Amino acid sequence: MSLKTIQAAPGFQDYLPKEYQDLLEDGPFFQQRKVSELGSFKEAIEEHPMCAGCAMTLFIRLVYVGLPSLEHTVICGTAGCGRLAISQGAVPFVYGNYGDTNAVATGLKRGLDIRFKDQPKDVVVMAGDGGLADIGFHAVMHSWFRKEKFTTIMLDNEVYGNTGGQDSGMTQKGMVMKMAPTGKKFEKMDMLGLAKTAGVAYTARISPTNPTRVANTVRKAVLIAREVGPTFIQAYTSCNIEYAIPTPKVMDDAREVEKDRYGYLEYFSDEAKTYWEESEKERKRLRKAEK
Amino acid sequence: MTQGNKVAYPVVPGPEGILPPAATMMGVPLPEEGEGLVEGRIVGEQEALETAAIALLTRKNATLFPGPLVLWGWNDHTNEKAKYFFDVANELPGIRIIPMPDYRPIYPKIDPEAVINPCHPNLTIWHNKIEACVFIGVHCHFANITLKMVRAGTNCYTIALCAEAGHEDAMCSVPNFDIEKLVRFRDAIIKVKKNGIKPLYEGKGIIPTGWAQISRLSGKPVEKPKDDLLEVGVTGAFSHELETGLDDTAE
Ligand SMILES: Cc1ncc(C[n+]2csc(CCOP(=O)(O)OP(=O)(O)O)c2C)c(N)n1
Ligand code: SF4
Numbered sequence: 225m226s227l228k229t230i231q232a233a234p235g236f237q238d239y240l241p242k243e244y245q246d247l248l249e250d251g252p253f254f255q256q257r258k259v260s261e262l263g264s265f266k267e268a269i270e271e272h273p274m275c276a277g278c279a280m281t282l283f284i285r286l287v288y289v290g291l292p293s294l295e296h297t298v299i300c301g302t303a304g305c306g307r308l309a310i311s312q313g314a315v316p317f318v319y320g321n322y323g324d325t326n327a328v329a330t331g332l333k334r335g336l337d338i339r340f341k342d343q344p345k346d347v348v349v350m351a352g353d354g355g356l357a358d359i360g361f362h363a364v365m366h367s368w369f370r371k372e373k374f375t376t377i378m379l380d381n382e383v384y385g386n387t388g389g390q391d392s393g394m395t396q397k398g399m400v401m402k403m404a405p406t407g408k409k410f411e412k413m414d415m416l417g418l419a420k421t422a423g424v425a426y427t428a429r430i431s432p433t434n435p436t437r438v439a440n441t442v443r444k445a446v447l448i449a450r451e452v453g454p455t456f457i458q459a460y461t462s463c464n465i466e467y468a469i470p471t472p473k474v475m476d477d478a479r480e481v482e483k484d485r486y487g488y489l490e491y492f493s494d495e496a497k498t499y500w501e502e503s504e505k506e507r508k509r510l511r512k513a514e515k
Numbered sequence: 516m517t518q519g520n521k522v523a524y525p526v527v528p529g530p531e532g533i534l535p536p537a538a539t540m541m542g543v544p545l546p547e548e549g550e551g552l553v554e555g556r557i558v559g560e561q562e563a564l565e566t567a568a569i570a571l572l573t574r575k576n577a578t579l580f581p582g583p584l585v586l587w588g589w590n591d592h593t594n595e596k597a598k599y600f601f602d603v604a605n606e607l608p609g610i611r612i613i614p615m616p617d618y619r620p621i622y623p624k625i626d627p628e629a630v631i632n633p634c635h636p637n638l639t640i641w642h643n644k645i646e647a648c649v650f651i652g653v654h655c656h657f658a659n660i661t662l663k664m665v666r667a668g669t670n671c672y673t674i675a676l677c678a679e680a681g682h683e684d685a686m687c688s689v690p691n692f693d694i695e696k697l698v699r700f701r702d703a704i705i706k707v708k709k710n711g712i713k714p715l716y717e718g719k720g721i722i723p724t725g726w727a728q729i730s731r732l733s734g735k736p737v738e739k740p741k742d743d744l745l746e747v748g749v750t751g752a753f754s755h756e757l758e759t760g761l762d763d764t765a766e
Binding site for chain 2: 230231232233234235236239240241242244271272273308311312313314317
């Protein structure tokens with residue numbers, strides 16, 4: 225069997241809907257697209273049913289730009305707002321039960337590695353803070369302890385958005401919401417600290433204020449996971465509905481929160497640092513040679 | 516397996532209403548190699564092929580729904596199979612081809628002239644008033660849901676040309692559908708036409724479906740099919756008048 229999954233069989237090209245023809249002719253496959261090219265090529269995701277102005281959708285759009293090889297990626301998600309958009313992307317999407325994502329991703333990644341020995345396949349978990357820090361907590365932690373080679377991206381809107389505003393472990397202490405009327409009772413969980421303790425190779429905290437940085441961070445996390453070990457991105461992706469942020473102010477909020485308590489942070493394990501520095505050097509050398 | 520004349524559960528065009536039972540739960544068996552399944556009954560392969568041919572030639576707006584396993588050139592076998600798929604299509608005057616390129620749930624809307632989606636296949640069938648269709652190259656687990664939904668909500672005659680075990684939820688199905696069987700299917704269509712089955716539509720070949728979209732967006736000149744070819748059927752499934760003025764407060 226070949227891996228040429230992204231081409232129409234002879235004669236079928238003309239019967240494909242326009243969207244698919246565009247994906248084949250001018251899509252994001254087999255090349256690394258840049259944020260600066262957005263709007264000039266057919267993206268892996270366009271229509272979705274999430275709320276207008278939701279910062280999570282912007283972040284998800286940028287993740288698709290950052291993924292280093294879309295045609296060899298499987299995304300694993302679960303219940304929560306994000307999957308409404310992620311399931312529309314032109315990248316295979318596996319829906320783990322709520323809480324199971326990192327166990328499902330473990331099986332997927334190990335299976336793909338056995339099945340495709342010569343072709344790295346990237347598995348990326350992308351799910352909400354409730355799905356990863358609360359109900360999926362044990363599966364997330366154990367995938368890290370076991371050093372499973374895939375990336376976990378937390379869409380941290382600091383609330384259970386999809387079910388109408390319950391507090392999660394990632395909600396700030398004291399926060400009052402529709403379904404947390406007496407306020408969140410304990411501190412926001414330190415998932416970045418836990419990741420470091422569990423031996424995660426690369427962690428990053430990020431807001432969607434700088435699109436190029438989002439795409440680069442995702443790319444870095446996926447490439448390090450491929451070679452070194454588990455990686456984790458915790459992304460502030462505000463819920464404008466549950467936090468009552470007026471749609472035009474969503475990015476103002478992201479900038480404020482970033483400045484206040486969600487600034488860009490990166491942590492590399494020693495092995496990840498060495499790997500990344502060397503691979504960057506190699507990429508620079510190749511780019512020079514191309515010129 | 517042979518079954519005589521007894522049918523545990525007739526798998527016939529609907530609309531059967533919401534949540535029809537899985538035919539397998541009602542005792543409909545799968546056909547074995549050399550056999551076919553017609554409306555819940557095991558028959559010989561040739562009989563199944565001819566039944567499918569007659570349905571496609573005589574029912575309104577017959578359509579082929581190629582799924583991902585034949586649509587994408589993902590291996591040499593698929594690339595080879597494509598030619599035989601079109602050989603079949605070319606024997607069916609007025610046939611349409613509407614693809615099912617993948618299984619994304621496609622919200623918030625689909626273009627039912629250009630695509631069929633396994634999560635709401637009825638939308639495409641209703642919109643195009645399709646009364647006979649072929650699913651080919653659709654993975655079993657999605658074909659199962661799709662076939663049941665079509666039976667639940669439409670009067671479409673479903674034919675599953677399955678590369679694996681066949682589908683008991685289709686009205687007509689033949690298992691292990693490889694290139695040789697595509698050739699035999701084309702021959703069966705030619706044979707029933709020769710034996711006097713008059714195709715509903717005249718002429719030869721495929722109507723470009725989604726033609727409006729294809730020509731407008733791709734810039735490729737596509738001829739609009741003649742109006743009489745676009746004529747639509749009015750049957751039980753589609754004949755209801757839209758109810759207006761429903762009273763929200765009525766008990
Ligand atoms: C096992 C299980 N428990 C509960 C639910 C109900 N459920 C669906 S979405 C959701 C909350 C999602 O919150 P989060 O993971 O933070 O994602 P968000 O919607 O905020 O993006 C819950 C509790 C479920 N689908 N499965
Ligand atoms: S409920 Fe909140 S997180 Fe979910 S789509 Fe709407 S704005 Fe986004």
